[in-house]
Amino acid sequence: MIKVLxxxxxxxxxxxxxxxxxxxxxxxxxxxKEVIVDSAGIGHWHIGKQPHEGTKNILDQNKITYEGISARQVQDSDWDRFDYIIAMDTQNMEDLRAIREKNDVKVRLFMDYVEGEESNDVPDPYFTGNFDYVYDLVTEGCKGLLKEIKEQNQLKEEK
Known part of the structure; x- marks a missing residue:
């Protein structure tokens, strides 16, 4: 079982x-059944809340469910529970390193999985309001991450 955060x-x-x-x-x-996915935040401000309305709207438009997803804060135990910890921007990466400097979990920047993009950061639509652009970046990055997970773990090829 592969676990992604x-x-x-x-x-x-x-x-x-x-x-x-x-x-x-x-x-x-x-x-x-082969890959478990979760998400967490650096901060505690939104613990227990559903995704932002803009996130829910763009996911609804694309017929992607967010049922059961609610905000939680990163915990020290996450390094032991997850095989991949993916930071959405460089500040998140620095914050993760400050939480736990030494770890053997694969911690990477999300944008490492988006080809052709120069930025290291997925812009935060909470501040920019541009959920459409972020959706496109995140979709591309998730496809790239899934490709890597399948190759590294010898999971079945795309249908």
Whole structure:
């Protein structure tokens, strides 16, 4: 069982969007039993809340469920529970390193999985309001991450 954790600042926009999109891709490829996906935030402000309205709206438009997703804060135990911890921007990566400097979990920037993009950061639509652009980036990145997970773990090929 492979476990992926997406991390952003408050866990109501980018990381729950990535969680929902990757879960949707896994379901389409019948890999939901092989890969577990979760999301968390650096901060505690939104614990227990559903995704932001903008995130819910863009996921609804694309017929992707976010049922059961609610904000939580990153915990020290996440390093022991997850195989991949994916930071949505460079500040999240720095914050994760400050929480736990030494770890053997694969901690990467989300944008490492988006080809052709120069930025290291997925812009935070909580501040920019541009949920459409973020949705496109996150969809592309989730496809890239899934490709890597399948290759590294010898999971079945795309249908």
């Amino acid at each position: 997406f991390v952003c600042l408050g866990n109501i926009c980018r990381s729950p969007m990535a969680e929902a999109i990757l879960k949707n891709l896994l379901e389409k490829e019948e890999l939901s």
